[in-house]
Amino acid sequence: MKKLMNAVESILTESLDGFAAAHADIVTLGPEHKFIRRRVLQPGKVALISGGGTGHEPLHAGFVGLGMLDAACPGQVFTSPTPDQMLAAAEAVDTGAGVLYIVKNYEGDVMNFDMASEMAAGPVEKVLVNDDVAVEDSLYTTGRRGVAGTLVVEKIVGAAAEQGRDLAALKALGDRVNRATRSMGVALTSCTVPASGKPMFEIGADEMEFGVGIHGEPGRRRDRLKSADAIAEEMCAAIATDFDDISGKSALLFINGFGATPSMELYLMYNAARRMFETRGVKIARSLVGNYVTSLDMAGCSITLSLLDDEILPLWDAPVHTAGLRWGA
Amino acid sequence: MKKLMNAVESILTESLDGFAAAHADIVTLGPEHKFIRRRVLQPGKVALISGGGTGHEPLHAGFVGLGMLDAACPGQVFTSPTPDQMLAAAEAVDTGAGVLYIVKNYEGDVMNFDMASEMAAGPVEKVLVNDDVAVEDSLYTTGRRGVAGTLVVEKIVGAAAEQGRDLAALKALGDRVNRATRSMGVALTSCTVPASGKPMFEIGADEMEFGVGIHGEPGRRRDRLKSADAIAEEMCAAIATDFDDISGKSALLFINGFGATPSMELYLMYNAARRMFETRGVKIARSLVGNYVTSLDMAGCSITLSLLDDEILPLWDAPVHTAGLRWGA
Numbered sequence: 001m002k003k004l005m006n007a008v009e010s011i012l013t014e015s016l017d018g019f020a021a022a023h024a025d026i027v028t029l030g031p032e033h034k035f036i037r038r039r040v041l042q043p044g045k046v047a048l049i050s051g052g053g054t055g056h057e058p059l060h061a062g063f064v065g066l067g068m069l070d071a072a073c074p075g076q077v078f079t080s081p082t083p084d085q086m087l088a089a090a091e092a093v094d095t096g097a098g099v100l101y102i103v104k105n106y107e108g109d110v111m112n113f114d115m116a117s118e119m120a121a122g123p124v125e126k127v128l129v130n131d132d133v134a135v136e137d138s139l140y141t142t143g144r145r146g147v148a149g150t151l152v153v154e155k156i157v158g159a160a161a162e163q164g165r166d167l168a169a170l171k172a173l174g175d176r177v178n179r180a181t182r183s184m185g186v187a188l189t190s191c192t193v194p195a196s197g198k199p200m201f202e203i204g205a206d207e208m209e210f211g212v213g214i215h216g217e218p219g220r221r222r223d224r225l226k227s228a229d230a231i232a233e234e235m236c237a238a239i240a241t242d243f244d245d246i247s248g249k250s251a252l253l254f255i256n257g258f259g260a261t262p263s264m265e266l267y268l269m270y271n272a273a274r275r276m277f278e279t280r281g282v283k284i285a286r287s288l289v290g291n292y293v294t295s296l297d298m299a300g301c302s303i304t305l306s307l308l309d310d311e312i313l314p315l316w317d318a319p320v321h322t323a324g325l326r327w328g329a
Numbered sequence: 330m331k332k333l334m335n336a337v338e339s340i341l342t343e344s345l346d347g348f349a350a351a352h353a354d355i356v357t358l359g360p361e362h363k364f365i366r367r368r369v370l371q372p373g374k375v376a377l378i379s380g381g382g383t384g385h386e387p388l389h390a391g392f393v394g395l396g397m398l399d400a401a402c403p404g405q406v407f408t409s410p411t412p413d414q415m416l417a418a419a420e421a422v423d424t425g426a427g428v429l430y431i432v433k434n435y436e437g438d439v440m441n442f443d444m445a446s447e448m449a450a451g452p453v454e455k456v457l458v459n460d461d462v463a464v465e466d467s468l469y470t471t472g473r474r475g476v477a478g479t480l481v482v483e484k485i486v487g488a489a490a491e492q493g494r495d496l497a498a499l500k501a502l503g504d505r506v507n508r509a510t511r512s513m514g515v516a517l518t519s520c521t522v523p524a525s526g527k528p529m530f531e532i533g534a535d536e537m538e539f540g541v542g543i544h545g546e547p548g549r550r551r552d553r554l555k556s557a558d559a560i561a562e563e564m565c566a567a568i569a570t571d572f573d574d575i576s577g578k579s580a581l582l583f584i585n586g587f588g589a590t591p592s593m594e595l596y597l598m599y600n601a602a603r604r605m606f607e608t609r610g611v612k613i614a615r616s617l618v619g620n621y622v623t624s625l626d627m628a629g630c631s632i633t634l635s636l637l638d639d640e641i642l643p644l645w646d647a648p649v650h651t652a653g654l655r656w657g658a
Contacts, residue, residue, distance in 0.1 A: 002517040002534070002628065004557045004594040006601075014557075015593045018600030022616040057592035077593075188331040205331070228333045228343075260589035262625045263386035264344045264406075265333040271347030272335075287351040291620070296591045297628065299331065326655055 001197040008194045012054055012076060019061060023323045026065040034081075035089035036061040037071040046161050046170055047071070047093040050102040050154060051086065052109050053078040055193070056214060058324025059150060059293045065322035066329055068158035069102075077193050077296070078215045080108030086116035090124070098123035098167040102154055102174065104146030105130040125167050127174030129153050131183045131304065133242045134211030134219045145213050148256040148293040149181035152306045152316075155325065159318035177312060182242050184235045185302035187212035188225065189260065191295045210234070214258070214295045214302075228265070232272035235303045240280050246307070247281030252288065252316060254304040259294040261301055266290065273303050286316055292324065330526040337523045341383055341405060348390060352652045355394040364418035365390040366400040375490050375499055376400070376422040379431040379483060380415065381438050382407040384522065385543060387653025388479060388622045394651035395658055397487035398431075406522050406625070407544045409437030415445035419453070427452035427496040431483055431503065433475030434459040454496050456503030458482050460512045460633065462571045463540030463548045474542050477585040477622040478510035481635045481645075484654065488647035506641060511571050513564040514631035516541035517554065518589065520624045539563070543587070543624045543631075557594070561601035564632045569609050575636070576610030581617065581645060583633040588623040590630055595619065602632050615645055621653065 005011040013033050020029040020036065027036050035051070050060040051073030060072035071089040073081035090099045099120065103113045105128050117124045130141075131149030138145055157174045165173070187209040190199035200216035203209060208231070211219020240246055255270040257263075270289050277284060285308055293302070308316065319328035334340045342362050349358040349365065356365050364380070379389040380402030389401035400418040404410035419428045428449065432442045434457050446453045459470075460478030467474055486503045494502070516538040519528035529545035532538060537560070540548020569575055584599045586592075599618050606613060614637055622631070637645065648657035 002537075002554060004517070004560065004590065004598050004630065006556045006558050006597075011593065011597060014600050015597040018596035018598070018603070018618070021603060022596065022599050022618050054593065055591070057596075062592070188333070208331075225331060227335045229335050231333065259591055260626050260628075261333065262384070262588055262623065263391070263620075264340065264383060264625075267347035267351065267386075268335075268340060268344040269333050269347070270351050271343050274347070274350060289347070289351050291592075294591065296593075297589050299589075299626065301333065 001192050003194060005194060011194050012074065016074060026321065026323060030088060030092060034085040035071045035073045035092065036064050037089065037093050038064055041070065041093055041095055043095045044097055045095065045164065046097045046167050047090065047095065047099045048102060048158055048161055049086065049089050049093065049099055051075065051081045052104055053080060055296045056293050062324030063151065063154050063322045067162055067318055067320035068154050068322050068325065077195065080112045083112050083115040083119060086113060087119055090120060094122055100157065100167060100170050100174065101126045102150065102157065103128050104150050105143055106140050106145065107142065123167055125171040127153060127157065127171060127178060129178050131178060131181045132213065133182050133238050134184050138213060139217040147183045147185065147214050148254060148302045148304045149178065149183050149306065151292050152181050152252065152254065152304065153177045155320060156312055156315045159315040180307040181304060182239045183302050183304040184238050185212045185300060186210055186231055186235065187216060187258065187298055187300035189299040191216050191298035212300060214293060216295060216298060228268055229272050232269055233276055236273055236276040239303065239305050250283045250285040250308045252286040252306040252308055253277060253284045254288040254306065256293050256302045256304060257291040258298040258300045259291055260297045260299040266301055269301055277305060285313065330521050332523060334523060340523050341403065345403060355650065355652060359417060359421060363414040364400045364402045364421065365393050366418065366422050367393055370399065370422055370424055372424045373426055374424065374493065375426045375496050376419065376424065376428045377431060377487055377490055378415065378418050378422065378428055380404065380410045381433050382409060384625045385622050391653030392480065392483050392651050396491055396647055396649035397483050397651050397654065406524065409441045412441050412444040412448060415442060416448055419449060423451055429486065429496060429499050429503065430455045431479065431486065432457050433479050434472055435469050435474065436471065452496055454500040456482060456486065456500060456507060458507050460507060460510045461542065462511050462567050463513050467542060468546040476512045476514065476543050477583060477631045477633045478507065478512050478635065480621050481510050481581065481583065481633065482506045484649060485641055485644045488644035509636040510633060511568045512631050512633040513567050514541045514629060515539050515560055515564065516545060516587065516627055516629035518628040520545050520627035541629060543622060545624060545627060557597055558601050561598055562605055565602050565605040568632065568634050579612045579614040579637045581615040581635040581637055582606060582613045583617040583635065585622050585631045585633060586620040587627040587629045588620055589626045589628040595630055598630055606634060614642065
């Protein structure tokens with residue numbers, strides 16, 4: 001294992017210290033590294049909180065700030081945060097309008113966010129993100145996994161929260177954005193969790209994991225590495241057929257790098273995927289390309305298509321000021 | 330070689346097509362993929378043009394837009410663009426106030442930008458960036474290499490150009506920012522150029538290349554991989570001693586990932602480097618952490634310290650709207 005670190009035990013806390021110092025204009029760190037919170041809260045706004053295992057940066061801490069999250073709870077690498085962290089975050093950022101938890105559908109996260117919800121002092125709702133069309137159940141999930149589409153849910157619901165919408169309305173919007181969002185990933189290499197020191201899985205020099213999850217967990221099948229066009233076509237077909245009908249729809253096309261794939265390849269995949277969705281009658285109205293929901297040092301990418309309408313598009317365009325996503329502010 | 334591509338011959342052009350489509354609100358693509366230019370030019374503003382071999386994305390095409398470059402000329406991977414590209418870019422974006430080329434100090438780039446300058450129709454100046462303190466001469470350079478500090482020069486000079494400063498003033502400012510900027514890098518893995526299909530260099534499972542350049546070229550020495558603190562301390566010491574005296578100075582601290590290093594490790598290095606410069610009396614007034622001047626899929630990072638003063642700080646803070654760097658716009 002080759003990592004820039006001092007000790008496995010301190011890699012997360014040292015990194016969080018660095019993150020909080022580098023973005024001190026946006027965030028502060030909670031006690032005992034339990035959460036990253038927005039420096040300035042807006043009284044009366046519903047508090048948006050997410051979290052999960054780390055190793056997916058900038059998700060979620062990098063999306064704390066104006067127009068997105070109020071707090072993010074970082075677990076150990078690829079390990080859910082605890083209910084204790086979620087409760088502490090809620091206590092710190094709930095200004096009285098309630099808390100909306102945005103949760104990726106992984107068993108550990110779901111269980112812990114549910115426990116935190118039950119123990120909550122005030123009103124709490126939860127949006128469960130399950131955008132990954134690759135597999136129905138998987139290694140760590142009942143039902144579909146929550147992957148890169150989580151960014152889209154956090155951005156749209158975050159913008160709506162800034163407008164002062166109430167908890168029930170935000171919960172409904174989050175569920176609606178999740179249903180309008182589909183993703184699929186492919187891995188070319190594995191990734192290495194610091195605590196284990198070994199690659200999560202073995203993969204041959206000419207192989208890819210088709211439909212991989214964001215922890216390197218298995219997807220649909222192991223296959224020979226194909227051309228970018230062939231890979232993109234199969235991913236786009238899987239996404240397109242999972243929607244009822246996308247012809248004539250307007251959409252956000254989001255190519256997400258898993259960490260080690262060069263920008264050049266991500267834009268090449270964008271070029272291929274855009275063509276393939278346009279062939280199916282989709283209007284690509286917005287685009288996002290980069291490393292946003294990563295898997296440490298895994299090479300590969302995911303494709304996310306998120307349908308836009310007259311309500312959702314202005315919320316995507318609304319100002320956002322976080323470490324990982326910023327425009328209009 | 331595992332890459333998301335269709336053919337070595339078309340990886341660059343397909344990627345540029347994707348980039349131009351994804352960022353059509355900011356840029357357009359020149360004929361024959363010769364350059365990426367700003368969609369909307371500001372008449373009377375000095376035209377800022379950079380370029381170089383690709384594989385360093387988002388540098389340079391990702392820095393075209395309001396507050397930074399007017400055009401970027403992409404060469405093949407790790408290969409200088411041609412004078413023909415530079416002349417075509419200048420012709421497209423020079424609105425009459427002249428052209429400033431921002432050039433990383435690598436022999437191929439310097440030679441080709443010099444040829445383009447000699448053949449230019451209008452007034453041309455050049456800022457040569459040579460911020461890398463690792464080695465004096467190297468594999469592809471006479472004198473120090475131009476690396477991550479190039480981003481800082483492009484940002485500061487770009488902001489000043491928006492204010493309407495003239496060519497001579499921008500040239501002087503660019504030279505001054507370059508002199509106030511020092512960088513040093515370390516590689517944990519090699520990178521693979523598509524056309525060769527093989528890693529640029531071999532490196533052992535417990536080794537690092539200390540002082541590496543942005544093409545994987547050799548630095549000061551091959552060494553055993555050390556702790557992040559030990560690596561950061563030696564890098565910061567090299568940078569600090571290269572300045573006359575940095576105690577009491579205000580600075581931008583920029584941790585640049587080379588491509589495959591997770592965000593978690595970059596923020597951990599930021600945390601270490603910040604502490605080490607603060608111990609030397611530096612006030613870290615601004616921070617930037619992320620993959621900005623990359624080397625394809627190389628793991629590792631560089632540390633850049635750029636001194637700020639009352640002229641430069643507001644230019645760093647000024648609005649920028651590019652694919653790779655955005656704030657205030």
